Amino acid sequence: xxxxxxxxxxxxxxxxxxxxxxxxxxxxxxxxxxxxxxxxxxxxxxxxxxxxxxxxxxxxxxxxxxxxxxxxxxxxxxxxxxxxxxxxxxxxxxxxxxxxxxxxxxxxxxxxxxxxxxxxxxxxxxxxxxxxxxxxxxxxxxxxxxxxxxxxxxxxxxxxxxxxxxxxxxxxxxxxxxxxxxxxxxxxxxxxxxxxxxxxxxxxxxxxxxxxxxxxxxxxxxxxxxxxxxxxxxxxxxxxxxxxxxxxxx
Numbered sequence: 150x151x152x153x154x155x156x157x158x159x160x161x162x163x164x165x166x167x168x169x170x171x172x173x174x175x176x177x178x179x180x181x182x183x184x185x186x187x188x189x190x191x192x193x194x195x196x197x198x199x200x201x202x203x204x205x206x207x208x209x210x211x212x213x214x215x216x217x218x219x220x221x222x223x224x225x226x227x228x229x230x231x232x233x234x235x236x237x238x239x240x241x242x243x244x245x246x247x248x249x250x251x252x253x254x255x256x257x258x259x260x261x262x263x264x265x266x267x268x269x270x271x272x273x274x275x276x277x278x279x280x281x282x283x284x285x286x287x288x289x290x291x292x293x294x295x296x297x298x299x300x301x302x303x304x305x306x307x308x309x310x311x312x313x314x315x316x317x318x319x320x321x322x323x324x325x326x327x328x329x330x331x332x333x334x335x336x337x338x339x340x341x342x343x344x345x346x347x348x349x350x351x352x353x354x355x356x357x358x359x360x361x362x363x364x365x366x367x368x369x370x371x372x373x374x375x376x377x378x379x380x381x382x383x384x385x386x387x388x389x390x391x392x393x394x395x396x397x398x399x
Contacts, residue, residue, distance in 0.1 A: 286379025310384025
């Protein structure tokens with residue numbers, strides 16, 4: 150076998166989601182259809198809350214579908230079932246257009262390669278479990294707090310954590326057209342890649358600054374930074390359970 154692209158060589162034997170042996174040339178904003186539908190749903194939900202619902206009805210929506218650590222202080226049998234679905238449904242609500250656009254931008258950036266790699270069915274499970282993991286860490290560190298938690302930030306952080314395991318090539322670059330076909334790195338290999346370390350370091354530093362109040366966001370919104378960490382750790386550590394591409398033998 151003659152010389153060839155090492156990235157392609159790693160995966161010539163795998164039938165990964167979205168893989169084709171034809172040269173990959175895609176538009177700059179070509180997204181997996183399911184990701185487009187998710188973005189459309191997030192926009193539609195926020196627009197409906199903002200322009201169609203009365204303040205009273207919107208308050209009911211937030212109370213019924215947002216995540217509140219306070220719920221879990223009380224016996225679950227003595228309340229409705231909101232405690233059961235809110236660890237997931239809170240991720241579809243947002244506090245403002247700036248909040249939604251911020252999450253949407255990073256969802257496109259890091260969600261696209263993850264979705265191309267794991268496919269739609271695994272995506273649905275990944276979304277639900279990462280949202281629950283993010284909410285769980287927030288609740289554990291803010292037990293009994295009455296703060297309302299909304300937004301897809303925890304899930305977006307999980308996509309970032311998952312992407313850190315494979316989107317960076319050995320030389321530290323990101324080749325967008327085949328990033329979803331890169332070998333999955335072990336944890337040791339991940340932290341041996343300087344680009345990954347830099348990426349994770351910037352992400353962690355940003356969350357520390359936000360959590361300490363040194364980096365306030367637009368509108369003065371409070372940020373559930375513990376949920377970001379919970380989502381990132383879930384995506385980073387649990388991604389192999391969702392990855393359809395087996396690790397290459399070394």
